[in-house]
Amino acid sequence: MSAALALRQAIHDRLAADAPLAALAGAVRIHDVPPADVAFPFVILGEAVVADWSTATEGGTEQSLTLHAFSRAGGRREAFALAAAIQEALHDAPLALAGHRLANLRATTAEVRREGDGRTYHALVRFRAVTEPL
Template sequence: MSVPLDSPALALRAAIHAALADDGALTALIGGARIHDVPPADAAFPFVALGEAVVADWSTATEAGTEHALTLHVFSRSGGRAEAFAIAAAIGEALHDAPLALAGHRLANLRATTAEVRRDSDGRTFHALVRFRAVTEPL
């Protein structure tokens, strides 16, 4: 199955990326606009990566809609859990109920649902997972 170019999932990812890159509080915490769809192998820490998305039909009998379950990832190597939690909180502040403009779609809502921080198996990287739920509608 191919993803159409006017996909609400791709439009939402692009809007989230732009909102995070433009958020001064977040970029101050991560040292610039270190927000990646696919992080480079030599990405400087800390950074944010747009992660998994589960997309489901949210249509009614009369209206089309799409539900999105999104995960954003934070990777930190200095400051441990405290830095990872601070960055996760900044992401939540930047995106929770944000009125993002999506190409070809309308964002009905965007809600932060959970955040967790864990230590990766390398023993020195802390990894935060920040999860969101969104609903979009076609224009």
């Protein structure tokens, strides 16, 4: 399995089992692509930019990841809380990756914006990860 897919699976598993996130969301709904009739709030495993970070003697990748959380709770409060819970669950988390070792996973930025429909709030939470093959 590629480092990117292994990291996405580990992130999914960690968020799905995170009690503080579940307390906010009622049930943790994590999607690659949300279904048409998705219930709010929910999280999407979003974009990933994967770059070779190999040295002359060792392989590795650097990944820039964006997770998205969507809320319709009537304001930004829930979206900010979701972003904070995602950061707390993943920042420096010791995730086990299939076929790879996670050297570093750091939250870098979080942003909340209102979507064009005027009632959906969208949190973007960005991470940087470094992985090495086993």
